[in-house]
Amino acid sequence: MTYKGIISNVKPDSIGAEIGLVPGDRLLEVNGQAVQDIIDLSFALAEEEVDLLIEHTSGEQELLTVEKDYDEDLGLEFESAVFDKIRPCTNKCVFCFIDQMPTGMRDSLYIKDDDYRLSFLYGNFITLTNLGPRDLSRITRLHLSPLYVSVHTSNGELRQKMLNNRQAGKIMTQLKDLVDNGIEVHTQVVLCPGINDGAELEKTINDLYAMHPAILSLAIVPVGLTRYRDHCYPLTSFSKVAADGVIKLVKKWQDKCREETDATFVYLADEFYLAADQEIPSYETYDNFPQLENGVGIVRSFLAEWEEQPIAGNGYNNPHYIDVVCGVSAEKIIKPLLAKLNIANLKIRLVAVDNKFFGSNVTVTGLLTGNDITAALKTLPGPRTGVIIPGVALRKGEQIFLDNTTPETIAAELGVPVRTAYFARDLKELLAAWR
Template sequence: MRKLALKAVVAQVQQGSIAEELELVSGDIILKVNGEVVQDIIDLSFALADETVTLDVAKKSGEIVTFEVEKDFDETLGIEFENAVFDQVRSCANQCIFCFVDQMPLGMRESLYVKDDDYRLSFLYGNFITLSNLGTKDHDRIRRLHLSPLYVSIHTTNGALRAQMLNNKKSAHIMEQLQELIACGVDFHGQIVLCPTFNDGEQLEKTFEDIYRLVPAALSLAIVPVGLTKHRGHCFDLKGFAPMDCAEIIDQVTVWQQRCRSEQGKTFVYLADEFYVAAGRSLPPAEEYDGFPQLENGIGLVRCFIDEWQQCPVSSAGYTESIHLDVVCGVSSAKIIAPLVAKLVVKNLHVRVVPVENTFFGTHITVTGLLTGQDIINQLQKLDGPRDGIILPGIALRKGENVFLDNTTPTEVGQKLAVKVQTADFAKDLVSLLLNWR
């Protein structure tokens, strides 16, 4: 298990801010605020709420400087930090049979091997936590600061089965742990990573019923399929879901969704897009996602993409000369994008949707977000025909960085293919690039 030790390192200073007046720069480290060490940006936000603030700062030069700051109440300093926690990211105490981190190949970025299970990152960014490593002090802080909602990896409410799947006896007490959160005044979004023959079927029904009884504190429940890479030689033997299995899961969950909408006025339990795509089923309409509470978890991304695409105006007069563009995506996404592109009629525009097989993680991984730059390069190099440009999926790049999981950059893709490369983050960007390439 790898841990990630962190500090309050300044990443960026906003123009015209107090931090700029203090001449703070990227790389400076905030040591203390008002004489106290702060462990995360949650602590920092409370400490900086006062009108008088003392900052102890370690400058990049090594000099320690103390600043006395007078400011308006709740006025920010204008600092962005490299990380949200400044002490140490809480590591996962479990050894889940489906853990994706355990399926990572060697030689990648250090941060990709960190198994975070930190309630602070859950509150701040929606990271899912198992609740296995929370102690009394953690619950006290969660209650005192009202850190709600949290995002919880439930997987199953069968205690013995959960302990088996997570390889941790403490994980068996999930219902008690959820009740303790609720007693702290905390709401939660739940997640189930579905594994064939383990927590599906009757076990899935039990989990749904148990969590549904916790409404209104239970805000939503997402069901996502287990992701399996080819790097599982040392991992528990698991199988994925076949298209027929996905169809059966959709039918099972649809009954619950109809019940929830009838009783609560919202769907409550949501299936990952992969189930619908694999089964060849239509996705639910946008209104049945209730504002997309688990969009970051892949719940409704395809629906949002389709709807955004259809709302984009196609007013281009086209091109005076033929232009050939390659649109790169994952194998599953191609089933969605290709039909949309086929209906896009623009004079002299020729678009080729390129579904890239994931040889880096294994062909079972078909989502666009896990594509690597080298796989993209290899796939494009095999294709014949004219190519005036390549549109890469922004979702495959690391957040905040212009780099794929294998450390390849879009610039390198362009250099290898000797052609202009652009990145589209979502449907609107893709349509805009297709209509305005020149």
């Protein structure tokens, strides 16, 4: 089978640039062997002399011999980390967020990937329902560890129903195969009220903890529900009382795990504590934040970084009026922090934006859209020097919101500069030294 790694960028002064490669060229083989992804490529490039079969944009193929230092990089970036097709998800999960997306958004937002390679490379969660013996053999041979696995429940029969896939019931056997072959795993549960919570959650925690330390961590995140659920399985959000119940159940296990292993092991997404109006756990609870990108410990990490960041400068000579944008759930965290700031001639207005795009049930900052932000800011009277938007709402590596608008769009609509704060340090620096 022929795989084609399409080059998207060639770094200046790199080996790739020296041998004349340009964006659009395709890598077909290394040392006579096809490479199916950047994992294969990294192993193939370990040699000091490599032969590259390149297909240029003209369609002409050329064999190039490269001499380099051991493990020296070619300076190439590719359109995708996989040179064949990304493995799609074949499940029909009752809680699938992509099934709750409106039409008309960019194509990439509708891709359901379930590819073990992206799990190893980028921490994407996979279900293992499309993992075969050859895949397990490759994972073991190349030691692709750790992997990130969506378990949801250790009850095989229930998992089949939740994922609507007959292959889903083998999860505990699959996890055992992985850990028996030396592969470590981070796991997650998307918790759905009345389905996999309560006694089922207790069983899942118990079964996964029994495989610790090979199972490195377990994150429990609440099901996300948008207003686009006309043809979806009926689900509800966690009420304050229900969130409190989840916290109590998990706290019991956290205490047990810390007592036995000196690690928390099972972590709750921040949304549970915010929904229950409970204090965010201590910094030490999160054990170096193994699932930060899964929404676990972001608030505590934010608070710690905020406290560490000093206020630069002596304030402003002239009045400055800055609007700080966040999601509804973040307001209770950020509001008291801003209230304590004392910067001369600075007036801060925190704007908690209701998510009209996905629906008011979606309160996290990361799912805000540019149009909702603009509409909310336009309703507010008074002077405005500038706006600080949350970087978490932008596509990773790009200045674009989920609805395809940009910070520049907001700036043009409001007629003031718009700056991006990616975390606490950025926010504090922008407030203290607006440029």
